[in-house]
Amino acid sequence: MKLSTITKQSRQGRKPKINWGRVEESERFAETVKLFRQGKLDSDLFRRFRLQHGAYGTRMTDDYAMVRIKLPAGEVYPHQLEKIATLSEQYSIGSAHVSTRQNMQLHWVILEDVSEILRSLAEVGLTSREACGNAVRNVMCSPVAGVCPAEEFDVTPYAVATAKFFLRNPLNQSLPRKFKFNFTCCEKHGMARMVDIGLIPQIKTINGQPRRGFKIFMGGGLGNRSFVGHQLEDWTPEEDLLYTSIATIRIFDRLGDRKHMERNRMRYLVNEMGWEQFQTLILKERAIVRMTQSAIVKLSVDETPQKLESHIRISGFDDKSIPDGFSRWRKGNTFAQKQSGYYSVSITLEAGDITANQLRALADISKEFSAEGYARTGFVQDVYLRFVSEDDLPRLYSKLLEVGLANPGSLTMVHPIGCSGTTSCNLALTNSHRLAKEIQRKFIELKLDEDEDLRESSIKISGCPNSCGQHQIATLGFFGGGGRVDKDMYPVYQMSVGGRSDGETMLGVTVMRIPAKRVIPATLKLIEVFKNNKKPGEDFKNWIHKVITGHADSQVKSVNDIKQILLPFTETPSIEQDKDFYADYGSDSSYHTRTGKGECAA
Amino acid sequence: MRSLSKTTTDADSLRGQIRDNSVRIIDVRRAEDYKKDHIPKSVNLPLAELLADDSPEKVLKIAQNLGIDDQTQVVVYDDTFGALASRVAWTLQYLGHSEVSLLDMTYSQWKGLGLETDNSETEISSKTHSIKLQPQIMSSAEYLEQVKEQKNVIVIDNRERLNFLEQHIPGAINIPYRTLASDDKILKPKEEMKRLLKNRNIPQDAEIITYCGSVGTLSGLAYYALKSADFPNVKLYVRSFKEWKGLNKPIVRQENANYWDLSAE
Structure with a gap:
């Protein structure tokens, strides 16, 4: 068999449809840091402001921050990866960190430099706004939504629309505590029961017509005390998605505990109130929301069909040149999509860390190998490339190998x-x-x-x-x-x-x-x-x-x-x-515990 | 105090100067790279050759042999994001040669734009140059140690963040060298550099001392970045952290965090 690939896509790469950034927020951030340093702004107020803009505190120091770049539904485009690479070298430690909530984080950033990062992010359509703090955090979506063989429909547009609706929305600027959405593709690939609101797509036939909707779970979450979410109702039609979300956030905003930060996530409210009472409240509130919202308040779900670049093969790649370890990698890192001939590839990163050079390589690789032209961060500190042609897998493997991104077993237990x-x-x-x-x-x-x-x-x-x-x-x-x-x-x-x-x-x-x-x-x-x-x-x-x-x-x-x-x-x-x-791993000296103040509940 | 006429020279200006023969261009890459191709009429001074002995007497000899007199306009370039060129430019400036600037891009970028290159050696007739050392742009370890606690003095470490976290001169702040450049130029636009420094609360009238790992290249670039942002009083601690450590001067580190393990390297 002759394998041959090389794609001829524009070197520019595909550009995102949504610009999440706002340059003016970077200016305000810089001014606010000044006021804080000059002692003109109370440190609690400053902390809330900082977190609202996606800058988290750092271990044992006030000098540094962590900037959490929000990637709604995990989508990240080639030029955005390149920008994150540059920012990591300029303002961070030369590598970025992929989180379990599909964010990319830059650590050990000097607080005074955060505004420069916000500015650069806005230039490529990214934001860190509401990535921390008491707001709707990054809206997650299964990295294989749209390609998962078991899914009923692609939830990605709904996840993106939800992120768009809540970002900078006054509704969620000062919640009792953070609030998390998780859209998943199917029962197997998600964490729908472990978040504030988790959704699984479900098609229901009504009067002979297939209709889109969701199984919605609420009140789950992990933490010092963890709870498994409850299903709101048998089936929620898609037009009720936004009303349900708004109703839930309103209830949480109204009744959530603002005094006891250590136990005020919505799951505690659900637990204290009891699920049935909470469920009744949500359903009533949703009826009110549905009646009182003006008609223009709706999710702008982008239904344009996905554009796939056709690949033009120009160079040969024969069996002999397939690098060692390919079949091992293929088995543990890829799977066939529901679209025939296409594969999804999971790239495992050691504990989510990726160097600037690897980010740049990933940008090139997503341009070259993914027919959808971008990458997605996953749920386990990994990155997905989707719509890779089966014939391209050996060449992709060899490219990943060159930059140290071809560790095997991404989809197995060896990837912790x-x-x-x-x-x-x-x-x-x-x-x-x-x-x-x-x-x-x-x-x-x-x-x-x-x-x-x-x-x-x-x-x-x-x-x-x-x-x-x-x-x-x-x-x-x-x-x-x-x-x-x-x-x-x-x-x-x-x-x-x-x-x-x-x-x-x-x-x-x-x-x-x-x-x-x-x-x-x-x-x-x-x-x-x-x-x-x-x-x-x-x-x-x-x-x-x-x-x-x-x-x-x-x-x-x-x-x-x-x-x-x-x-x-x-x-x-x-x-x-x-x-x-x-001694702990990474340390030669004797172990002692030492902690500072957390900001999860700030 | 003498100040530079300008920090950087753009490609168009340089090409004009090449045409009317009013410039001495120094290529600081390795000799074999220079031989392959270089900017027309440039002369080669590999940085290593300068670093082998950068005493004023030796630098004077080098400058004279490169055909530089007190009035010669000099433009320096490299292919290492401007850091090596900066070190050479600063050395000439320290000798007392004020008419020196950096090409605002690297040699790769020059070539990438399709600009002229040449592979013939440039003939040089040596010139006479004077020595007027400029101590106000140079810091020794002793000087740094003596002034670093002063209110108006700011010490800037230009190494990468992880190196800085691991160890640095007490009181230093960190501006990694990668922060100084833009995508296509060795230095950020002036306004962006000013904004960065303003965010960091570095007053325009501060006395600034830059340093890096060993020979003052990365911090040399920072020296010019600060100059370009109109900071008049900048010194290069030219022997940098390597000497500082060798002299067993005090060092501090960011404690209680395993930041290295967060790096993917």
Whole structure:
């Protein structure tokens, strides 16, 4: 077979339809920073302003900020990637970070430079507005919406329209707390039950006519206390999407707790009030919204069909030149789209980090290989390229390989999530970020990405009991803390098992505390035990599920059994015996916990 | 105090000067690169050659051998975003040669625009130059240490952010060299540079000392960026952080954060 590709697209690349940016906001930001530095602006007020504009605080210092670039539905265009690359070199650490909510973050930015970043973002149609603070945060959308074989219709236009409606909307400028939307494509690929409002597309036939609508879930979310969302009603027609969203935000705005920041996300309101009462309130409020909104208030859902660039093949690429590792990569990083002949490719980044040069390469690659001409950030600190022609996959792989973006196993358990941890976060107790990288490197080395039994499982790590790393919905979840032997402290992770975010969403069950430096061997031990106990055809995720739900039919029958098996990993050597045990990943010196004030609830 | 007539020269002006033979162009790339092709009538002074011995006596000799006298208009270029050219230009300026500026783009950009190149060597007849050292644009470690606490003195570190976080001279602020350029020029437009510095609260009348990792190239570029933004009182700590560390002078770091692990490198 002769494989040949090279696309002839304009070098400019496709441009986005929506400009999310406003240059004037950068000027206001610069002026406000001045007033704050001169002591003319109260620091609480300033913090709210800063967060509203997408600049978050940084670990142990007031000098630096993190700028969170909002990418509604994860869509990011080639020239925007190039701009982010340049900004990362100019104002940040030379790399950017892809978050679990489809944002791209620039860390360790000098507060006085934030306005320059806002200005540059606006120039390419991007914004960080309402990326932090008590507002509607980045509206998420499954990175495979539109290409997912299991979806009923593409929700992307609805996600984008929702983002557009709420951005800078007075309705959401001062909510009791942040508010998150998540549009998903199907039961498997989403997290509809783990956010304030989660949506799954559903077509219903009414009087013989197929009509678009959603399954809407509310009141879910991860955090110090996590809750699984409730389904509002059997089916919500698409014309009610906006009314339902407005009604929910109005109820939350009115009744949400403005005093107790640590427990005022909407899920707490739902929990305290009880779902049925909350549900009734929402449905009543929606009826009022529907009656009182003027006719012009509606979502502007862009229904223009997607334009795909046709590829003109001009150069040969034969079997011999396919680099090693292609089939491994193809198996663990790509899948066939519902559009025949096209593939979607997931690019795994180590804990979401991507260098300026890789961002530039990604810009070129999306121009060259994606027929839709742009990239999308995913839910697990990864990036998707979609509409890649099947014949182009080997050449794409070789390009990704050149720039270090071809790690295998993106869609498998070897691709863990790690929040930023002690690399930049004020609240972090451990270096969860580095642990995720260590796990990925080790598991790739062990070729665990090729193990079908592990494919559907996940590992997610947070550096503190909050849930930026989403540990509660992982097959193996970890959150960081400190352990102590006499006066010596060591980093430790609380392990949970069996969490999931699909149609059978449930929170992981707590197992035990495992010292940081024992997380990898303990995980490998658990996999080994699974291998010895599994029934034919049973995978790790299902095996764990059976164990924690009391349906186990192997020797390991309960979480307690898992605990017994892992107990040896909790033994603590003295600091003289094993100095490394007392140091966190990425550090040579003895571990001690140290945290500053969080701003999630500011 | 003498000030530069201008910081940078644009391509059109330079081409005019080439035509009427009123300029000495210095190409600071490596000799083999220069031999392949270069801007017509330019002469080659690889930065390494200058750095081997940049004492005023040696620099004087080099300048004279390159056919530079006190009145010669000099334009310097490189292919390293202007940093190497800056170091050479600054050295001439320190010697007392005021008529020196940077080509406002790199050699790649020049070529990218399809402008003239040549591969013949330029004949040089040596000239006589005087020495009038300009200590007001130079900082030593001792000087820096002595003045850095003063209210009107601002020390700027031009290395990348991660290097700065890891260690820097106490009290220094960080403006990474990549911040100085625009997409197609070695220096940002003047107004943008001014805005950046204004946001940072750097007063126009401050005494500024720039430094970088080892030989004053990145900070040399910053020297010219500041000049271009009308900051009159700028000094280059030419031996930079390498010397500072070698002298065991005080160093500070950003504590309690594993920022390196956030980098994808």
